[in-house]
């Protein structure tokens with residue numbers, strides 16, 4: 517299969533695209549991939565580092581209000597469409613996949629105009645602007661949350677495939693996760709992570725919670741602070757507890773997240789799309805604290821969806837304190853029945869086959885061309 521991937525801005529759009537690419541190559545070793553992204557986006561660094569050919573298309577986002585900048589954006593969009601058409605004519609893909617972010621706009625639009633089959637993937641419960649615009653042109657819209665199905669009424673075909681990042685984590689080995697933390701297999705672990713960059717509000721709650729943790733003596737707390745917050749958080753934690761107890765494991769970042777997730781009994785997390793896909797693929801019960809600093813508050817919509825199914829509890833950041841967080845953790849960790857009900861609900865939401873479901877859709881689109 518010859519496939520063009522496009523999507524960018526944040527890792528949340530790039531990693532799903534790469535997971536789809538990986539699955540395509542796994543199913544057919546002779547496949548070729550071209551990634552089209554913004555020259556300034558994170559994708560311009562991540563994608564070439566993975567050995568995938570990368571071509572840039574300049575683009576900027578629309579302001580939500582009418583402005584002179586938007587006229588410039590339209591001009592840039594049209595220029596992006598022309599450049600995308602050139603790249604597509606040269607590479608001759610069988611299919612084009614967009615995973616959101618501004619750069620997808622001209623690329624997927626150009627592909628549709630050239631009659632190349634297209635699929636877009638939406639990661640969030642509340643869809644992004646670019647994907648909403650592209651839905652009527654794409655051959656297929658793949659969503660990650662059932663809540664967003666009605667938001668794509670204009671689509672030719674719409675399927676709930678989950679997020680392909682889920683496929684990565686189910687292959688990881690939990691025993692390696694315990695080992696990397698220096699813990700025996702089967703230890704009870706509460707993992708706390710504030711997204712890939714860490715979250716100050718969550719770190720503050722972690723520190724405030726430290727004096728209470730003795731009430732759960734058999735539980736290990738893995739505190740992932742985010743790299744930039746690590747030193748400050750450690751300083752504050754040492755003020756609260758000069759000799760940090762053995763069951764508290766503060767870390768700046770986890771490079772083996774899938775393995776540690778496999779070992780976790782409960783996770784306290786932000787509700788970014790990749791995190792949720794990973795958590796539910798493994799059927800982990802969770803306490804979700806949506807980041808209030810994201811477009812349209814979309815993490816709250818993600819968290820609400822998981823909480824409504826019984827797989828998670830949601831704490832809104834303004835109600836977050838060390839005490840309130842500990843009470844949530846304590847009541848779940850001391851109730852085996854609750855843990856197992858939440859875990860079942862989480863597993864039901866999980867879509868570990870997501871990447872292969874999406875690739876099946878791609879094959880259908882190519883056949884029907």
Ligand SMILES: CC(=O)N[C@H]1[C@@H](OP(=O)(O)OP(=O)(O)OC[C@H]2O[C@@H](n3ccc(=O)[nH]c3=O)[C@H](O)[C@@H]2O)O[C@H](CO)[C@@H](O)[C@@H]1O
Nearest residue numbers: 526527528529639711712740769770773788789790791810
């Ligand atoms: C802050 C932000 O804007 N996040 C958005 C971004 O998130 P994105 O999808 O990047 O998601 P998350 O914030 O959920 O990212 C966490 C990712 O980093 C990994 N990780 C994290 C910590 C760590 O120590 N090690 C590690 O490997 C996690 O396993 C996961 O894969 O795009 C998503 C899709 O549009 C949105 O839903 C998110 O709201």
